[in-house]
Amino acid sequence: MNYLEVNDLTVTYRTQGGPLPAVRGVDLTVEPGSKLGIAGESGCGKSTVALxxxxxxxxxxxxGGRVLLDGEDVLTMKWGRLRAVRWAxxxxxxxxxxxxxxAVHRIGDQIAEPILLHGGVTxxxxxxxxxxxxxxxxxxxARAAAYPHELSGGQRQRVMIAMALACEPRLIVADEPTTALDVMxxxxxxxxxxxxxxxHGISMVMIxxxxxxxxDTCDRLAVMYAGRVVEEGPAAEVFxxxxxxxxxxxxxxxPRIGDPASRRNPRGLPGDPPDPAALPSGCSFRPRCGVAEERCAHVDPTLWPAGPGRRAACVRVLDGTVEAPAARTAPETAVEETR
Structure with missing residues (x-):
């Protein structure tokens, strides 16, 4: 049984300009002890899914939809039950x-707070x-007596991880936990x-x-664009x-480490993700896609099989015309140096 199962999750924000669809029909599963990664640009909806x-x-x-955590729907839980599920x-x-x-509480007290709330201890x-x-x-x-400003960025992030582990949860959601840190x-x-x-045998969702x-970190990877998952599969294969x-x-x-051509000619993606309030017709990625076809303006693709254990939301997957790039391997150089 999956510990986390997300079915047709939708998140729409009420704004003065009207409804803003931030997440549109996301399906995800996380097995006990497994690690799921969710990738995408800023504004694609990944942090909204995490929250x-x-x-x-x-x-x-x-x-809308369902978020089943160990079989219980988080979206329909009463507040008392939801408070019990959070942290624990x-x-x-x-x-x-x-x-x-x-900023005005010692880190030891902040780590102890959820333990006192959920652990029934002194x-x-x-x-x-x-x-x-x-x-x-x-x-x-001894650093429990320190205030947050007395710690470095890496130390504060370690404190956050300690807090996440405090009540021995079965799932940890890590929302860009290393974004503000230097590479080492x-x-x-x-x-x-x-x-x-x-x-600890914990499941994880990392954004x-x-x-x-x-x-390098996760077992499976889901790529999001314009509020939807557009590709998913084994993390190493998707990368x-x-x-x-x-x-x-x-x-x-x-850039590929050790590849001078990649370093001297970095490639980006022109344009920006679409405004959720004014999504293009057909495929949302079509305006930025270098291989878009006429049919892409009329077909709103769903996730179709794209190989063993893989799915992708592209019409070219159906007729086998997607050309995969040259194989890449995860760049582990900087990580390996710390082992």
Whole structure:
């Protein structure tokens, strides 16, 4: 049984200009102990999906579909049950730890707070557990007395990971947990997350714009564009040989290590994602797609089989005309140096 199952998830924001569809019919599954990555540009809907998993969106958001967490629908839970599920059933690591942590409270107290709420323990036991968690993420237990501003960016992110582990959840949602960190600290944090997830047997959903990070960290990968999943499959395969033109464009935006031609001629993707309030007809990616055809203006593609365990939302997948780029491998150089 899947620990997380998302069926036809929709998120529409109520705005003064009218409804804004941020997420449009997303389906995702996460098996116990597995790691799912969600990739895409800013504005594609991936962080909205992450927040929807635990109903952390503002009141202006209207949610539809189902988010089954261990068989229970998060979207229909009463507030009391939802409070019990957050932290204990599933927790989240936000991007930008300085904004997520309370600047006027010591980090030990912030880690202990969910333990006190969900663990039924004394303050002394919660404080001791907070110290143990800090040591698990590579910080001395004595740092529990520090305030967030007294820690570096990497240390604050470690605190966020310790908080996510505090109540021993079965699922962690990591929303761009390394975006603001330099490449070496990013590699250390990614290895820390990978080790802790493995040690505790926890499932994970990781959000990132960086395909290489997800290919190196996750088992499966879903690529989002304009509020929909446009490609999904085994992470290494989606990174190495994407089947959707958008996935190919994302992969091409990252230079290949050791390839002078790639370094001197970096490739990007012209234009911007479409305005959710004014989506183009047919395929949403059509205005930016280098291989768009006339039929793409009339067909709104869904996810079709694109190989063993893979699906892609492109009409070219149906007739086998998608040309995969030259095989790539996940760039592990910077990560390997920290092992």
């Amino acid at each position: 929807a998993l635990l109903r952390l969106l503002p009141k202006s958001a209207v949610l 059933g599933a927790s989240i690591v936000f991007q930008g730890a300085m904004h997520a942590l309370n 303050r002394a036991e919660a404080a001791r557990r907070a110290g143990e968690l800090l040591e698990q993420v590579g910080l001395p237990a 600290i990013q590699a250390q944090i990614l290895r820390l997350i990978d080790r802790l997830i493995g040690d 990132s714009h960086d395909l290489s990070v997800l290919a 190495a040989a994407p089947r959707h033109p958008y996935g190919q464009a994302l992969g091409a935006a990252f």
